[in-house]
Amino acid sequence: MSSHLSSHTDPFSDTAAIPEGDRDTILESTLHVGANASLTLGADRVIVADDAFDDSNRTYLCGLIQKSDLAKTIPFYHILDAELLNNTITIRYVRPRSSKSNARLLVRTLIYPVSTPEGLAQRWTDRMLERAFGAALRRPRIKVLINPFGGAGRAQSIYDNDIAPIFQAAGCTVDVQRTTHKTHAVDIAADLDIDAYDVLACASGDGLPMECFNGLARKGNAAEALRKIAVTQLPCGTGNAMSWNFFGSAEPSVAALSIVKAVRIPFDLASVTQGDKRTLSFLSQSLGIVAETDLGTENIRWMGDFRFTFGFLVRLLGKNVYPIDYAVRTEIEDKNDIKKHYAQEVTKLKHQQSHPNDIFDNEMGAPSGPGLPPLKYGTIKDPLPKEENSGWTRMESYPNLGNFYCGNMCWMAADAPFFPASLPSDGMMDLVTIDGDISRLKATKLLLAVADGTFFDDDIVRARKISAVRVIPRFGRPMTEISEQDQAVTSVSATSTQKPSTLQRILKKMSGSSGKTGYFSVDGEKLPFEPFQVEIHRGLATTLSRVPGVYEYEGPRGWKDINVENATTAGVEHA
Numbered sequence: 001m002s003s004h005l006s007s008h009t010d011p012f013s014d015t016a017a018i019p020e021g022d023r024d025t026i027l028e029s030t031l032h033v034g035a036n037a038s039l040t041l042g043a044d045r046v047i048v049a050d051d052a053f054d055d056s057n058r059t060y061l062c063g064l065i066q067k068s069d070l071a072k073t074i075p076f077y078h079i080l081d082a083e084l085l086n087n088t089i090t091i092r093y094v095r096p097r098s099s100k101s102n103a104r105l106l107v108r109t110l111i112y113p114v115s116t117p118e119g120l121a122q123r124w125t126d127r128m129l130e131r132a133f134g135a136a137l138r139r140p141r142i143k144v145l146i147n148p149f150g151g152a153g154r155a156q157s158i159y160d161n162d163i164a165p166i167f168q169a170a171g172c173t174v175d176v177q178r179t180t181h182k183t184h185a186v187d188i189a190a191d192l193d194i195d196a197y198d199v200l201a202c203a204s205g206d207g208l209p210m211e212c213f214n215g216l217a218r219k220g221n222a223a224e225a226l227r228k229i230a231v232t233q234l235p236c237g238t239g240n241a242m243s244w245n246f247f248g249s250a251e252p253s254v255a256a257l258s259i260v261k262a263v264r265i266p267f268d269l270a271s272v273t274q275g276d277k278r279t280l281s282f283l284s285q286s287l288g289i290v291a292e293t294d295l296g297t298e299n300i301r302w303m304g305d306f307r308f309t310f311g312f313l314v315r316l317l318g319k320n321v322y323p324i325d326y327a328v329r330t331e332i333e334d335k336n337d338i339k340k341h342y343a344q345e346v347t348k349l350k351h352q353q354s355h356p357n358d359i360f361d362n363e364m365g366a367p368s369g370p371g372l373p374p375l376k377y378g379t380i381k382d383p384l385p386k387e388e389n390s391g392w393t394r395m396e397s398y399p400n401l402g403n404f405y406c407g408n409m410c411w412m413a414a415d416a417p418f419f420p421a422s423l424p425s426d427g428m429m430d431l432v433t434i435d436g437d438i439s440r441l442k443a444t445k446l447l448l449a450v451a452d453g454t455f456f457d458d459d460i461v462r463a464r465k466i467s468a469v470r471v472i473p474r475f476g477r478p479m480t481e482i483s484e485q486d487q488a489v490t491s492v493s494a495t496s497t498q499k500p501s502t503l504q505r506i507l508k509k510m511s512g513s514s515g516k517t518g519y520f521s522v523d524g525e526k527l528p529f530e531p532f533q534v535e536i537h538r539g540l541a542t543t544l545s546r547v548p549g550v551y552e553y554e555g556p557r558g559w560k561d562i563n564v565e566n567a568t569t570a571g572v573e574h575a
């Protein structure tokens with residue numbers, strides 16, 4: 001068709017379907033490159049029309065390699081950076097090593113001479129980068145901390161081989177530091193120049209991110225620091241929950257790409273108080289079988305990872321109970337209401353998706369004041385609010401507790417989505433409690449139910465959304481630091497004074513537990529076995545997430561069937 005025909009006279013043009021501005025966009029969506037090739041912006045990828053294109057090698061330099069029959073598209077999500085210089089376009093991107101999900105990502109570079117006029121070529125490049133990055137921050141400034149002992153001592157080589165090339169190709173400014181001792185990351189974060197970096201990335205397990213949150217919290221302007229610096233994880237440890245939750249993977253290269261592509265989101269943190277000490281927690285607090293298995297199996301380390309399974313089964317078969325007294329500030333009690341809350345929050349988020357950065361400007365707002373927010377409910381040393389409408393339950397005795405698990409994220413480990421209804425910034429924690437004297441068969445089935453997603457709905461599992469909880473352990477060594485008010489509530493349970501059966505005695509011996517102490521786990525780290533109180537702070541910290549506002553999980557079963565227009569729960573109003 002001759003080019004002089006205007007759209008008014010061209011019988012084949014369909015101006016009603018494509019507005020004038022969009023027509024230009026479509027016409028400009030193709031970049032002519034090389035001798036006879038083109039790059040076209042598709043819906044979610046760049047389409048490479050070049051019979052010779054092959055990116056099985058590190059760099060594809062147009063015309064030098066002749067091969068065909070390969071996938072000729074590059075998803076926008078895989079694009080790390082691009083530049084147009086001297087009529088040559090360079091695109092850096094990643095390519096999965098295999099078709100397996102979560103396959104290792106390899107950096108690739110595509111270089112073409114451009115035959116399209118320069119202005120047009122620049123617009124094409126800018127548009128591609130816009131689509132490739134959306135609301136993500138391009139070329140972030142990253143402080144990387146490497147725990148050289150993380151991941152059985154492989155963290156440094158994982159970083160060098162799988163992560164650094166991706167950051168480099170994405171044009172990130174990176175400053176790497178190795179931690180030299182325990183709690184070193186706390187000091188590094190406490191001294192960090194918060195104007196010099198956007199991201200604090202821990203090439204470690206979950207221990208270092210916890211230290212970083214606590215280090216930033218030490219600053220005089222803690223709230224500002226926690227809001228400015230996005231703390232994230234490059235999975236190089238044994239426990240990589242943070243990466244599973246926000247990036248859906250513990251493959252280091254996938255996490256590196258996620259960091260380059262993710263958006264900043266507000267993230268709830270909890271304060272755990274013991275005596276006068278306040279510790280920030282991002283993942284979980286546990287007491288009972290999970291904590292004992294995680295932290296109380298050091299004596300059988302020679303078993304390797306099997307020690308966790310062994311330790312868990314031995315305690316399960318022993319029907320161990322861990323008596324506590326506790327009081328809870330419940331936000332949502334009923335499991336169906338928790339699902340409604342999840343549905344409502346996700347619906348709200350969908351409205352914000354078109355402006356992902358607004359996630360910071362919603363009703364949550366920034367914490368007021370420069371330092372850490374004050375504790376709404378005081379510390380474990382303060383008396384509990386007495387008023388009827390305080391939202392707190394009374395201090396109750398729980399003599400047959402098997403597991404106390406309070407989570408701030410969905411995945412506690414790979415294959416363990418313990419808290420399917422958890423959300424990163426809803427200002428609530430998910431508390432799960434399970435009796436310890438349930439039948440062994442039921443307990444074993446429950447263990448399997450975690451991985452297959454039926455755990456939450458099981459009647460044996462009590463699940464609540466809460467904003468605070470106080471716990472006084474009544475097992476292990478004698479409690480010395482309990483306030484008088486709490487002392488008065490209950491005495492050690494009848495169960496714990498019952499004579500153990502022979503089987504229980506044998507199993508106790510096998511577990512290696514002396515029974516003289518207990519374990520309190522916060523984010524997988526051992527904290528003193530003492531009374532504690534936990535309180536959540538909505539959106540106190542900042543992290544990076546591939547999907548803003550939700551964890552990488554399908555949510556609690558059945559939430560999609562809930563009509564959110566009619567759903568109201570007490571918890572949804574909670575701020």
Ligand SMILES: Nc1ncnc2c1ncn2[C@@H]1O[C@H](COP(=O)(O)OP(=O)(O)OP(=O)(O)O)[C@@H](O)[C@H]1O
Pocket residue numbers: 147148149150151152179180181182183184203204205206207208209211236237238239240525
């Ligand atoms: N150089 C070091 N020497 C000794 N301990 C360290 C060092 N660097 C960090 N740590 C400590 O190692 C602990 C574990 O940290 P990490 O975040 O890697 O979690 P993890 O999942 O337990 O990892 P892993 O079990 O693979 O070591 C933290 O408590 C941290 O303080």
